[in-house]
Amino acid sequence: MEAIRRGAGESFILGCNHPIWPSLGLIHxxxxxxxxxxxWDRVSSTARQNLLRNWQNGRLWWNDPDAVVLTGELTDxxxxxxxxxxxxxxxxxxxxxxxxxxxxxxxxxLKKLVPPTGAAATFADDRLDEGVMTLPDGRLAACFFxxxxxxxxxxxxFVGRQIRRATDFWTGDVVETTHLTVSDMRPHSARLFxxx
Numbered sequence: 001m002e003a004i005r006r007g008a009g010e011s012f013i014l015g016c017n018h019p020i021w022p023s024l025g026l027i028h029x030x031x032x033x034x035x036x037x038x039x040w041d042r043v044s045s046t047a048r049q050n051l052l053r054n055w056q057n058g059r060l061w062w063n064d065p066d067a068v069v070l071t072g073e074l075t076d077x078x079x080x081x082x083x084x085x086x087x088x089x090x091x092x093x094x095x096x097x098x099x100x101x102x103x104x105x106x107x108x109x110l111k112k113l114v115p116p117t118g119a120a121a122t123f124a125d126d127r128l129d130e131g132v133m134t135l136p137d138g139r140l141a142a143c144f145f146x147x148x149x150x151x152x153x154x155x156x157x158f159v160g161r162q163i164r165r166a167t168d169f170w171t172g173d174v175v176e177t178t179h180l181t182v183s184d185m186r187p188h189s190a191r192l193f194x195x196x
Contacts, residue, residue: 001026014064024060029092032056032063036082036096038072040188044147047085051128054120057090063120065089067096068113070106077189080170081145083109084190087169088131088143090120109170117141130156140195142166146185155181166193 005013005026015027023030033049036042050065057063068086070079086093093116095102102110121131121143133141140161144154157179166175169192182191 015061016064027061029062029064030056030060031066032089032091033066036066036069038069038074040074040078043074043078043082043085044188047082047145048128048147050085050089050091051121051123051131052126054089054122057120058118062118063089063091064094065091067094068110069096070102070110071097075188076105077186079106080109081188081190083113083170084143084145084192087113087117087141087192088121088133090117090133092116112169129154132156135194141169142180142193142195144180144182144185144191146187146189149187151187152185153181153183154185155179163195166195168192169194 001019001022012029013027014029015023016031018027018030032053033046036046046066050063053063065086068083070083074082093113095110117133117135119133119135121133123131129145131143135141140163142156144156146152146154163178164176166177166180167173180193185191
């Protein structure tokens, strides 16, 4: 790894399938999941792998959650789940689609992901249902994931933090609240809120 680093000079080195511990301090970015495919099974497994490695982002290197894909046979909820998971990694961003073939509503999602925040979500446990990020501008962002096959209700109490309103990142809808609760969250869906 050290020889690769010397040979690369000042170039950005992205490690993919690299030895983790020997790479510390020698690479700039690291793939944090398996390869994405346009299926729910792969979207959910890739999201889980990425989110469980959020602790590495900005500490060891910049995480590469693989490409965001917004074309194919996924449902609208599953595309939003995928885009929300990419946002929640705080890592690098690369589109895996022909940009001219992305439907306008999903192209708008891609544009909202740019630039990446660098701020990875933290989760209370490994269910990865509810995450919080402190963005570079000091605002909070909250993400909710329903990995299940059934409708659920999820909640974020923001312990120790005061909020007065939350804006849905994808729709722009504003909720006046001090405690976010999302009722009737459909299967394979995710929500992302910017909080003030």
